[in-house]
Amino acid sequence: MHNVEFPLPSWPATPGPNAGAAPQRASEDLRDVFRAVSVEDAVFFELAVGGPRSAQPEPLRPRTDRGSVLHVYVMVTGSCRATMAAEPAQVLEAGDVLLLRGTETNFEAPSAGAELIAGVLICAATTIEPLLQTLPRVIHLPRAPDARFEALARLAVHESSARSAGGACALSCLSELFVIDVVRRYWAASPPTEPAWLGLRHDSVRRVLTQIHDRPAHDWSLEELARAGGMSRSVLSERFTEALGVPPMQYVSQRRMRLAAGLLASTSLSLAEIATRVGYGSEAALSRAYKRCVGVPPAEWRRGSRAGQELRPVA
Numbered sequence: 001m002h003n004v005e006f007p008l009p010s011w012p013a014t015p016g017p018n019a020g021a022a023p024q025r026a027s028e029d030l031r032d033v034f035r036a037v038s039v040e041d042a043v044f045f046e047l048a049v050g051g052p053r054s055a056q057p058e059p060l061r062p063r064t065d066r067g068s069v070l071h072v073y074v075m076v077t078g079s080c081r082a083t084m085a086a087e088p089a090q091v092l093e094a095g096d097v098l099l100l101r102g103t104e105t106n107f108e109a110p111s112a113g114a115e116l117i118a119g120v121l122i123c124a125a126t127t128i129e130p131l132l133q134t135l136p137r138v139i140h141l142p143r144a145p146d147a148r149f150e151a152l153a154r155l156a157v158h159e160s161s162a163r164s165a166g167g168a169c170a171l172s173c174l175s176e177l178f179v180i181d182v183v184r185r186y187w188a189a190s191p192p193t194e195p196a197w198l199g200l201r202h203d204s205v206r207r208v209l210t211q212i213h214d215r216p217a218h219d220w221s222l223e224e225l226a227r228a229g230g231m232s233r234s235v236l237s238e239r240f241t242e243a244l245g246v247p248p249m250q251y252v253s254q255r256r257m258r259l260a261a262g263l264l265a266s267t268s269l270s271l272a273e274i275a276t277r278v279g280y281g282s283e284a285a286l287s288r289a290y291k292r293c294v295g296v297p298p299a300e301w302r303r304g305s306r307a308g309q310e311l312r313p314v315a
Helices: 031-035 125-132 148-162 167-189 203-214 222-229 233-244 248-266 271-277 283-294 298-306
Strands: 039-049 068-077 079-084 087-093 097-101 105-108 114-123 138-141
Touching (some): 039 105, 039 167, 068 148, 068 167, 079 114, 087 138, 097 167, 138 167, 203 222, 222 233, 248 271, 271 283, 271 298, 283 298
Antiparallel strands (some): 039 114, 068 097, 079 087, 079 105, 097 138
C-alpha cells in the first residue's frame, strides 16, 4: 500500500435532489439522532483485492457482546464486486462508500490494483439501534464530488496504527463523523416518495418528535401530542406510523426504555431514580414496563450488562 498525504478538504453542504423538502431547522431536530452515534471501539486498515482471489477483513472483537457492529469501506483505486450474505452484490468504483450493518463481506476484483480502506466499528447498541432500524442494512454511496470520506478514512487508518496518546478517542470521533456523514448523504439523496426519514419531512411529525425527545419523562397522551403537532389524533397516528414504523405512544415507551437502558448500563442511579427520570412513577412501574419490553427486569438486565453477557437489545 502507498503512503499519501491526507489534508482534510473543505466540506461545503451538498444538498440532495430533494433538499428543499425539509425545512432548514430540521438539522436542529437531528441533534439527538446524531448524538446516538456513539462508537466505543474501531479499527481501520487498508485492504488490497486483485485477481481471482477474494479478501475478507478480520472482524474486530467488541469489548462487550452488546455492541452493534458496522462495517465501512471506501474504494480508493480500481473497482471490485462486494458480496454479502442475504444481500444483493454491489459493484464499487473508486470513490464509492459502503456502510453495512453486521454483514460479512467478500471482495473480488478482476485484476490486481483494487484498493479499499476498511473499518469495523463497535457502537453502543442501546443508543444507535433506533437509528439503524430506520436505515437499510446496506448503504452504497456513489463517488462524492470531494474526497471527504477517503480523507476521514485515511486519518482513521493512521490513528489505528499509530497507538499514540489520545488515539482511541480520536479514532472514535473520526468514526462517528464518518457514520454521521454517510447518513446525512443518504438522507439528502433519498427520493421524496420514500417514507420520511425519522419523520423530518413532516413539520407536524417533527414537532411531535422534538417534544418527545425534549421531555421524555412527561406524562404524554395521544391527545396532547396531537395538539403539539397541530393535527388530529388520527392524522398524527397515521403520519407518525408511516414515518417511524410505530404509533406515537409506542415510540414514547421505546424512547423511555432506551433512556432507562443507558442509565442502567452507565450509572449507579437507583431504579427509583431512573424511573423518575424516564417518566415512570415508581420502581415497580418501571420494572413492569421494562420486563414487558425487554424480557427481563431492569435489575437483572443491569447485572447482565456489567457482567458482559449477551443481552436482548432494547426495542
